[in-house]
Every structure is written in structure tokens, then in C-alpha cells.
Amino acid sequence: MAIIGAGIGGLSAAALLAAKGLRVTVIEKEPVPGGKARTLPVGDTQVAAGPTVFTLRDVFDTIFDACGERLDDHVTTRPAETLARHAWSETERLDLFADPQRSEAAIGDLAGADAARGYRAMRAEAARIYNLLDHSFIRAGKIHLPPQFLFRIGLSRFFELSAARPYETMWKVLGEHFADPRLRQLYARYATYCGSSPFDCPATLMLIAHVEAQGVWLIDGGIAALAKALRTIGERQGASYRFGTAVERIVTSGGKATGVVLASGEQIAADRVIVNADPAALGAGLLGEDARRAVGALKPAKRSLSAMVWLGHTQTSGFELKHHNVFFSPDYAREFGDIAAGRPPVDPTVYICAQDRESFGAAKPDGKERLQIIVNAPANGDARTYSPEEKEQCTQAMRKRLARCGLTLEESWQHRLLTPNDWADFLPGTGGAIYGRVSHGWAASFLRQGTRTRIKGLYCAGGSTHPGAGVPMAALSGQLAARTVMADLTSTRRFLPAAMAGGMSMRSARTENTA
Known part of the structure; x- marks a missing residue:
């Protein structure tokens, strides 16, 4: 069993399949697990560069339980009392809470009794x-x-x-x-x-x-710590992981997946392959011509949003940040109109994850804290180059929105900016779309790529496949992939009970594993 990609979906599938006794090899081009759930250096610190919101904890409790483990033995978590802090100006602010009655009261205080009833x-x-x-x-x-x-x-x-x-x-x-x-x-x-x-x-x-x-949960070390924990339980079940290793192409024979070829030229035989990458990479032929027909190509117009993402280490003043914060644009329709026209918003809504707030650590003695700042942007990173001037314009637009809500960052702040160009490089075939296929129209959920593909023995998992984007949804996709593989193996054994050359072998979860 080969799994291409060690994102949350691939890590979940690997742990679950290894726990069932399959030989599992995970192949990841990056040096660490997590996929989008990664950290990147900013000066002498690491800042989370991927998803920050952790919900549906029961999904992960189920995965760890299936491996004979407990989530709490691997990561330190606690429920967030405040879901998020929101602002429209210096005087218009609203916190939403884990306690719905507190949220209702806060909404009533902001907008009146009718708004509180609307919330209910x-x-x-x-x-x-x-x-x-x-x-x-x-x-x-x-x-x-x-x-x-x-x-x-x-x-x-x-x-x-x-x-x-x-x-x-x-x-x-x-x-x-x-x-x-x-x-x-x-x-x-x-x-x-x-x-x-x-x-x-x-x-x-x-x-x-x-x-x-x-419920929103806070994790010591962020989502990257959760990814490391999934790798750990996978290893304990016998799965093997090869990091810093890129897959050149998927090999098929007789209409069935039979393995992968690495960028080094090494071939790994496997009679089941899970692709934990955006299906757009398959459809674009980036994993080989043999695998191109596995899924349909995704047109650029069907891509989800990309983002401008600033990773900062800086002092802040004014607005008292929570862990999750949103600063709203005064014209939401214009914001999405700008994106639809292929340009970053002129006056954007800004999300900030203040990673050291309400968390398990604290800001350093010099008062600096780690921030991930996100502004939605079009997924055109493969068709448009964002110039230094445009990056600076986006940065100033972001800072102005924060200032209008009372938050000031240091003038010369330590940061790095990821644009749709960077996301397009990191997520091949997507143009920088972070969430897979866009969810527009009543049929969108039925059009998202499912677990099975058009090629036997080739499966998909990850936040760009069913059931959708987000950390728990990516994990659910891994569960679905593992369940589908096991169902297909059971079906194969029912109708072809004799041993087959090159077939999937079973072994103790503690033995040495190969693909």
C-alpha cells in the first residue's frame, strides 16, 4: 500500500490501514508531515502557515482509538472559551463563545433583541x-x-x-x-x-x-503537532514514512494501479495507491499520463479561493487579540467582486490567528508574538505573477483594515508573505486554490472528487476530496479511503480466495514494512 502525501488525510489513512495489518508506505515530498498543516521560519521562530481551527475532535478520537491510542496522550488540548473575536471598527466588536447563551447575549448587546432571536x-x-x-x-x-x-x-x-x-x-x-x-x-x-x-x-x-x-479546540503546537501525532501512531502500527521524497508518476497496468516511480527513478510496487494531494494534480497529468484519466480535469473557474498569508513575529498594540480574530471589510460584495475579477480585494476582510494568545505559551519577553494573517485572494497563481509593488499594496490594505479596527502592528515588522504564486508552487495543479473545488451551486457537493477514481486500486484523500475542506474533513477523507480500501480487499478475497502474485499481503502490525 503506497500513500502519496503526508497531509492530514494521508496520515489518517496510513494509521488506520496499518492498524488493520497492511504494509503501508507514505511518500512525502516535504521534510515533515502535515501537508498544509506546516510551520515556516520567521526569523528565529516558527509560525503556523496552514489551518488553525480545530473542530469535530471526535473524528480524531475515533482514529486514535482504532489504533489503540488516546489523542490526549499525544497532544495537549483544551476547549476555547471564546470561538472568535470580530470587529468592524474601533467601537463595533463582538465575541462569540462556546456557551451559546453568552453568544446570544453578546449579539443582543451589539444589535438588539431581534438580532438575538435571529441568532437562535x-x-x-x-x-x-x-x-x-x-x-x-x-x-x-x-x-x-x-x-x-x-x-x-x-x-x-x-x-x-x-x-x-x-x-x-x-x-x-x-x-x-x-x-x-x-x-x-x-x-x-x-x-x-x-x-x-x-x-x-x-x-x-x-x-x-x-x-x-x-466546540473549537486549542492545541499546544497547533495543527502541526496533531500531524506529528498521527505519524507517531502510524509508526507504532508499522507504517513507514519517506520524507523529502517526491513521486514522479503513478504506474498502472491492465487498468489498475501497480505502484509509483519516485523522482530518483526508484520504483515502488504497490497494488493499492492513495493520493493525498489535490485531485487537480492527477487531472493535470502531474502524476503521470497513466494516472491522468483517474479524475476529470478541473477548470480554473471551478477553483476555490487562494489567499495572501502573512506570517509575522511582531509587537501589537491597541486591539486586544484573542486566538482567532476577524476584521471585516465594510463592503463584502465588493470584496468578492474583486476576487471574482482576478485581483486581491482593495479593502479586505482580515483573519488573524494570534498563536500565543489563549494558548499554552506566551509572548516572548520582548513582547513579540506570532501571527498568521489571511486575506482571501483568487486562485490564479499559475497565470499571474504578483509583483513586489502589488504585494506591498496588499500589505498596506491589510494594515489599514486592522488600523481602522484599532490594531497596530510594528512599522518594521518581521514577516514573510505567501501569495497565490507560492500556493500554486506548494499545491501543484491548483493555481493556488487551497480548498479544492469551489462549493458554488446546489450540485457542488456531488461534483467534489470522491474516494474512488476511474482507475482500480487508485484512491483519493485530503481536504480537496469528499467530504470537503478543513482539518476534520481531511481526516474523515482518510477514514473513508481506509474503509474503501479494506472493503475492496474483502471483496477481492471473497471472489478470488486464492493467493495472487503481487497481491496485498497482510502481516503483524509490528513487523518491518515495505510498499
Whole structure:
């Protein structure tokens, strides 16, 4: 069994399959595990450069339990009391809390009793949507057509399906709950969690608000520490990992995946291959012509958002940061209009993860703290070069938005900037799209790449495949990949019980492993 990529999806699949007794080799081009969940140096410190929000902890508890381990024995976590701090100006601020009653009171204080009632109604609707889709779609295998989904949930729940509101946009439906434009904008931001615009994605994605309301967890060392823990439990089950090793191409024979060829020319035989990379890399032929037909090519217009990401180590003043913070643009429609036109927003919404706030460490004695600052941008990193002048314009636009909300960074701050060009290099075939296929239109969820591909024995996992973007969703994709591989192996043994040359071998989880 070969797994290309040691992102959260690949690491999850590796640990689960090794725990079932399969020989598993994970091949990763980067020197460390985690994929997008990485840290990068800024001066003499490391700053998280990937996902920062950790939800649906039970997904990881399940993975560790299946390997005979406990998550708490590997990473230190605690629930966040404040989900996020939001600001529109120096005087307009709102905290959302793990306690919904505190959130409701805060919303009432900001926008009045009608807004508090709208919050209750929106929260109830988001919960209904999530409960309908959680086990029937999110944690289950991909469904290709809506009738299949109806069959899965049962005809008796037909009218519940329409209540998920797939044919209305998130922006429209949120307007039914909130007359206050600030609250509509706040909850519309959840569309960006899967790299989409709230003006074009279905209202079904309101379920993300419910996911976050169920609990946000803080991790000592960030998501990168979680990736290291997944590698550790995989190793304990017998999986092997080859870092700093790129895969040149996937090998097929007789319409079936038979292994991989490394950039060094070495060939590794494997009768099952999981690709933990954006499926766009497959469709673009970046993993070889043999594998190109495994998935359909993704047109640039179907890409999700990219981002301008500043990794900083600096002093701050004014605004009192929480771990997660959002500073909103005054014109959300213009912001997404700029992105649709292929340019970074002129006056953007800014997200900051203040990694040393509410965490397990503290700012250094010199008062500097680590910040990851994100502004949404178009995924055109393979078609447009961002010049030094444009980078500086984006930096100044970001700083102005923070200043208007009362936050000041040092003038000469230590930082590095990742643009869509950098994301395009890091995520081949994507143009810098961080979240895979964009979730626009009612059919978007059915069009996202599933676990199986058109080539037998070749599977996909990761945040760009079903069930979607985000840390827990990537882990769920790894679970689905592991489950599908085991089901296919069981089917093979049922109909071909005799030993086959080159077939998948089983062994004790503690023995030496090969591909």
C-alpha cells in the first residue's frame, strides 16, 4: 500500500490501514508531515502557515482509538472559551463563545433583541442541516446523484432534504435571520472555510456554523503537532514514512494501479495507491499520463479561493487579540467582486490567528508574538505573477483594515508573505486554490472528487476530496479511503480466495514494512 502525501488525510489513512495489518508506505515530498498543516521560519521562530481551527475532535478520537491510542496522550488540548473575536471598527466588536447563551447575549448587546432571536433561529436551522447530513453524507462515502442521497436518508425524510436549502444562497438565507448587515456578514464568512463566496454557495453550508458552535479546540503546537501525532501512531502500527521524497508518476497496468516511480527513478510496487494531494494534480497529468484519466480535469473557474498569508513575529498594540480574530471589510460584495475579477480585494476582510494568545505559551519577553494573517485572494497563481509593488499594496490594505479596527502592528515588522504564486508552487495543479473545488451551486457537493477514481486500486484523500475542506474533513477523507480500501480487499478475497502474485499481503502490525 503506497500513500502519496503526508497531509492530514494521508496520515489518517496510513494509521488506520496499518492498524488493520497492511504494509503501508507514505511518500512525502516535504521534510515533515502535515501537508498544509506546516510551520515556516520567521526569523528565529516558527509560525503556523496552514489551518488553525480545530473542530469535530471526535473524528480524531475515533482514529486514535482504532489504533489503540488516546489523542490526549499525544497532544495537549483544551476547549476555547471564546470561538472568535470580530470587529468592524474601533467601537463595533463582538465575541462569540462556546456557551451559546453568552453568544446570544453578546449579539443582543451589539444589535438588539431581534438580532438575538435571529441568532437562535439561525443556530437551530444550522443544527438541523448538520444533523441531516452528518452521517448520511459528511461521514459517509460520496454520492454522485441526488436520488442516491434520497435513497440513503430514506423517503420518509424527503422534506427534510429540502430544508437543507441547497437551491438558495447562504447570503440570501442569512438575510432572513439577520437584518443587521454585520451579523449577516459574520455568519456568511463561514463560506470561506471551504474557499467559497457566500453570494454563490448554497445555504446548506450554514452547517459550518453549527460545527464551530459545537466546540473549537486549542492545541499546544497547533495543527502541526496533531500531524506529528498521527505519524507517531502510524509508526507504532508499522507504517513507514519517506520524507523529502517526491513521486514522479503513478504506474498502472491492465487498468489498475501497480505502484509509483519516485523522482530518483526508484520504483515502488504497490497494488493499492492513495493520493493525498489535490485531485487537480492527477487531472493535470502531474502524476503521470497513466494516472491522468483517474479524475476529470478541473477548470480554473471551478477553483476555490487562494489567499495572501502573512506570517509575522511582531509587537501589537491597541486591539486586544484573542486566538482567532476577524476584521471585516465594510463592503463584502465588493470584496468578492474583486476576487471574482482576478485581483486581491482593495479593502479586505482580515483573519488573524494570534498563536500565543489563549494558548499554552506566551509572548516572548520582548513582547513579540506570532501571527498568521489571511486575506482571501483568487486562485490564479499559475497565470499571474504578483509583483513586489502589488504585494506591498496588499500589505498596506491589510494594515489599514486592522488600523481602522484599532490594531497596530510594528512599522518594521518581521514577516514573510505567501501569495497565490507560492500556493500554486506548494499545491501543484491548483493555481493556488487551497480548498479544492469551489462549493458554488446546489450540485457542488456531488461534483467534489470522491474516494474512488476511474482507475482500480487508485484512491483519493485530503481536504480537496469528499467530504470537503478543513482539518476534520481531511481526516474523515482518510477514514473513508481506509474503509474503501479494506472493503475492496474483502471483496477481492471473497471472489478470488486464492493467493495472487503481487497481491496485498497482510502481516503483524509490528513487523518491518515495505510498499
